[in-house]
Amino acid sequence: MYAFYSLLVYIFYTVFRKEEEEEALEGACRDSTDEPGPVSMETGSRRKDGHAPRTGKKSCARFSESSSCSDSDELSDEDEAGASDIPACTPLAAFLSFKQETEKRRATPSGVHRLVESLYGLQGERSKLRGELRLLHSQLEQKERDRHSRIQAFQEQIDELKSCIEEREEELLRLRTATGATDSEKRVLCLAAENESLKQSLGVTQGLLQQLSAIPSQSSTVLIKENESLRGRVQQLEISLQQRAEQLSQLERKSEQREWRRGEELRKREDRVRELELELNKERGKEPVVKYVTQTVEVESPATVKQLTKARQRNEVLSERLSGQNERCKQLEEQIRKSDEYSCNLQHKIAAYEREICKLREELLKEIGHLEERKEEAVRAAASCSAEHFQSLQDQFFALQKRLTALPPTLRSMKTDYASLRSQVRNFSEFYGAAINDAKKQISVAISEMSEANRDLLEKYRKEVALRRKLHEQLVELKNIRVLCRVKPVLKEDQHEEGQSAVVTTDPNNESSLTVLSKGKDRSFELDKVFQPHATQDEVFQEIEPLVTSCIDGYHVCIFAYGQTGSGKTYTMEQGSVDNPGINQRALKHLFSEIEERKDMWSYTVTVSSVEIYNEVLDLLSKDGEKLDIKINPDGTGQLHVPGLRVIEVRSFQHIKKILATARRNRITFGTQMNQHSSRSHALLCITVQGTDLASGTKTTKMNLVDLAGSERVWKSGAEGERLKEAQNINRSLLALGDVIQALRGRHTHIPFRNSRLTYLLQDSLGKGSKTVMVVQVSALESNVGETLCSLKFAQRVCKVELGPAARKIE
Numbered sequence: 129m130y131a132f133y134s135l136l137v138y139i140f141y142t143v144f145r146k147e148e149e150e151e152a153l154e155g156a157c158r159d160s161t162d163e164p165g166p167v168s169m170e171t172g173s174r175r176k177d178g179h180a181p182r183t184g185k186k187s188c189a190r191f192s193e194s195s196s197c198s199d200s201d202e203l204s205d206e207d208e209a210g211a212s213d214i215p216a217c218t219p220l221a222a223f224l225s226f227k228q229e230t231e232k233r234r235a236t237p238s239g240v241h242r243l244v245e246s247l248y249g250l251q252g253e254r255s256k257l258r259g260e261l262r263l264l265h266s267q268l269e270q271k272e273r274d275r276h277s278r279i280q281a282f283q284e285q286i287d288e289l290k291s292c293i294e295e296r297e298e299e300l301l302r303l304r305t306a307t308g309a310t311d312s313e314k315r316v317l318c319l320a321a322e323n324e325s326l327k328q329s330l331g332v333t334q335g336l337l338q339q340l341s342a343i344p345s346q347s348s349t350v351l352i353k354e355n356e357s358l359r360g361r362v363q364q365l366e367i368s369l370q371q372r373a374e375q376l377s378q379l380e381r382k383s384e385q386r387e388w389r390r391g392e393e394l395r396k397r398e399d400r401v402r403e404l405e406l407e408l409n410k411e412r413g414k415e416p417v418v419k420y421v422t423q424t425v426e427v428e429s430p431a432t433v434k435q436l437t438k439a440r441q442r443n444e445v446l447s448e449r450l451s452g453q454n455e456r457c458k459q460l461e462e463q464i465r466k467s468d469e470y471s472c473n474l475q476h477k478i479a480a481y482e483r484e485i486c487k488l489r490e491e492l493l494k495e496i497g498h499l500e501e502r503k504e505e506a507v508r509a510a511a512s513c514s515a516e517h518f519q520s521l522q523d524q525f526f527a528l529q530k531r532l533t534a535l536p537p538t539l540r541s542m543k544t545d546y547a548s549l550r551s552q553v554r555n556f557s558e559f560y561g562a563a564i565n566d567a568k569k570q571i572s573v574a575i576s577e578m579s580e581a582n583r584d585l586l587e588k589y590r591k592e593v594a595l596r597r598k599l600h601e602q603l604v605e606l607k608n609i610r611v612l613c614r615v616k617p618v619l620k621e622d623q624h625e626e627g628q629s630a631v632v633t634t635d636p637n638n639e640s641s642l643t644v645l646s647k648g649k650d651r652s653f654e655l656d657k658v659f660q661p662h663a664t665q666d667e668v669f670q671e672i673e674p675l676v677t678s679c680i681d682g683y684h685v686c687i688f689a690y691g692q693t694g695s696g697k698t699y700t701m702e703q704g705s706v707d708n709p710g711i712n713q714r715a716l717k718h719l720f721s722e723i724e725e726r727k728d729m730w731s732y733t734v735t736v737s738s739v740e741i742y743n744e745v746l747d748l749l750s751k752d753g754e755k756l757d758i759k760i761n762p763d764g765t766g767q768l769h770v771p772g773l774r775v776i777e778v779r780s781f782q783h784i785k786k787i788l789a790t791a792r793r794n795r796i797t798f799g800t801q802m803n804q805h806s807s808r809s810h811a812l813l814c815i816t817v818q819g820t821d822l823a824s825g826t827k828t829t830k831m832n833l834v835d836l837a838g839s840e841r842v843w844k845s846g847a848e849g850e851r852l853k854e855a856q857n858i859n860r861s862l863l864a865l866g867d868v869i870q871a872l873r874g875r876h877t878h879i880p881f882r883n884s885r886l887t888y889l890l891q892d893s894l895g896k897g898s899k900t901v902m903v904v905q906v907s908a909l910e911s912n913v914g915e916t917l918c919s920l921k922f923a924q925r926v927c928k929v930e931l932g933p934a935a936r937k938i939e
């Protein structure tokens with residue numbers, strides 16, 4: 129019977145157990161893929177809903193659930209090993225003890241009934257255990273969730289910490305890259321820069337103070353104001369310095385607080401990590417409850433051995449997962465350790481920065497102290513300087529005050545002076561008017577006196593001029609030959625030759641003398657008139673003009689130019705330029721103007737002939753240069769005449785210009801070494817003026833204007849052949865002229881006029897009763913000094929000739 133009941137129980141248990149195994153296997157498969165907690169719970173609930181009355185099933189489910197619960201607990205290898213050593217703790221031992229208890233009961237008289245009761249008791253216990261297991265399972269799930277959430281939170285905290293550290297690092301990096309320093313360093317640098325600017329402004333202030341001390345003569349008020357402003361500036365600088373120091377201390381406090389907070393956070397995090405570790409350890413220490421459950425389940429049935437193996441397998445899977453979790457925990461711990469190290473490094477860095485900041489702060493404080501000292505020194509120096517300056521200004525001010533006190537009497541006297549001056553100024557216009565009137569009167573008196581005196585002087589001058597003219601005329605009448613000397617200026621074309629320095633000097637204060645430097649000696653010559661080298665044609669003609677007038681008045685006149693070749697004879701007699709003509713043109717112009725003036729009383733006839741004496745006598749006005757001869761006029765007057773000579777009556781000055789141009793064209797000229805256009809002949813312009821007056825009758829006068837040929841020496845002119853013959857003829861005629869002059873000078877009874885055609889033709893002009901002017905042309909050049917001396921000697925001889933008083937030729 130007992131065996132029968134046991135068999136029934138076994139069958140009953142096996143049938144129900146199969147279902148439990150299937151469900152457990154399904155749960156294990158689900159556990160291997162899904163989360164164990166929720167699946168077990170789901171399985172449990174299904175069982176609850178669908179199979180609650182079947183207690184056998186419930187005990188199996190309890191066992192499986194206890195096994196599944198053990199996967200969340202930390203069941204280790206230690207449990208497996210302990211199962212063989214400690215039989216009480218293994219399912220096999222439980223099964224054996226259960227068997228022993230069954231055999232004991234088998235010996236008792238209650239039999240199957242007790243067994244059934246115990247079975248029901250066991251079922252109750254199982255359900256109880258199952259409830260406990262479910263509870264534990266839910267607790268374990270909850271703890272697992274908590275652990276997960278804590279790990280997540282911890283992970284988040286670590287992430288936060290990391291991100292915070294990264295942020296700090298980034299900020300640090302940014303600050304370093306931006307300014308090369310941390311915030312504090314940046315502030316320190318800013319402060320250093322501000323200190324620099326303060327130093328500079330202090331230096332500027334010192335400079336200003338020095339300038340101030342270097343300027344002693346400014347007004348005291350301005351300096352006081354400047355002093356005040358400087359003091360104010362120094363105070364401002366001090367205040368700003370204090371502000372900077374306060375800012376620095378605030379920053380330091382802030383950085384300290386920040387550091388403290390950071391330390392606090394770190395400490396908290398460490399505490400938190402420690403707490404979490406403790407909790408984890410605690411959770412590990414809760415294994416015995418599960419072991420107990422396992423033992424309890426083992427008692428139920430030997431059939432659970434298989435389940436136990438399966439459960440072990442599952443345990444292995446779970447332990448692997450646990451080891452994975454452990455690995456993960458270790459990794460997390462490693463991460464925590466690293467983050468600890470990192471935070472430790474950061475702390476070190478922060479400490480280093482702190483030390484640096486402290487150092488910089490000390491340096492800054494030192495610098496500020498130095499600046500303070502310097503500032504105080506500067507302020508003291510400025511103050512002492514300004515005090516000295518102020519003292520000196522005060523002294524000046526007192527001195528000025530003294531002077532001001534001394535000023536009023538002077539001011540009073542000045543006021544009185546000013547008042548008197550003012551009254552004088554008021555009366556000044558009256559004084560001024562009266563004075564002007566007086567001055568006007570005096571001036572008018574003086575002017576009238578002056579004009580009176582001027583009139584007298586003018587009268588005297590006129591008388592003097594008249595007397596001079598009279599005397600001159602008397603002299604000319606007595607002497608009747610005047611010698612004028614014209615010095616040719618040194619021209620540009622003469623300057624490029626050697627020996628072209630001027631040796632002839634004239635005296636501007638003495639118009640009748642000139643000096644020639646010859647062989648180192650000065651030789652002076654006295655003549656009637658000496659023209660300066662720069663004398664104009666007009667000036668020369670002014671000396672000739674009276675003679676031309678004399679011609680109209682009834683005197684024979686002869687004007688001839690003498691001198692070496694190229695000395696300016698033709699220039700003086702004939703040509704200058706178109707606007708600057710020579711004596712010939714000017715004389716005729718003057719003649720016609722005089723005739724015009726006298727036309728009311730006199731009627732004049734002017735005839736002109738031109739003769740060239742070139743070996744023979746030639747008519748310059750005939751076309752082919754007719755050869756002529758000089759003869760005595762057969763009218764019995766004894767005057768000379770040239771038969772066949774063309775005589776042209778001229779009515780106007782324009783007419784005579786054409787005649788002169790024709791004569792000039794026909795004159796023979798050749799180039800010599802001395803003159804490019806040397807006149808190789810004596811040219812005579814013979815003007816006959818016949819005036820008729822009813823009262824005094826008719827008067828016929830002659831005016832010979834002679835341009836002699838050059839008096840150069842033959843060797844010097846380089847003449848050969850025909851030119852030599854010319855030169856010889858020229859020299860012969862000039863020699864004859866000299867002889868005539870010599871005879872006249874010596875008052876010889878015989879004057880050799882007929883020795884040459886020249887002297888023969890000039891006989892009328894050079895003879896007694898004529899008026900003659902000789903213009904001696906000389907060169908100033910050193911190369912011509914010999915010729916110049918010869919010409920001047922001749923001129924001086926002529927100067928001593930007296931032709932006797934001139935006589936009018938009135939018929």
Ligand SMILES: Nc1ncnc2c1ncn2[C@@H]1O[C@H](COP(=O)(O)OP(=O)(O)OP(=O)(O)O)[C@@H](O)[C@H]1O
Pocket residue numbers: 615616617619661691692693694695696697698699700803805806807808836837838839905
């Ligand atoms: N006073 C003067 N001012 C300027 N030039 C002068 C003067 N006198 C003479 N000459 C110049 O000197 C040169 C020679 O002068 P000019 O022909 O009159 O000499 P000359 O004595 O007549 O010579 P010759 O006997 O050979 O005919 C001319 O070119 C003339 O223009």
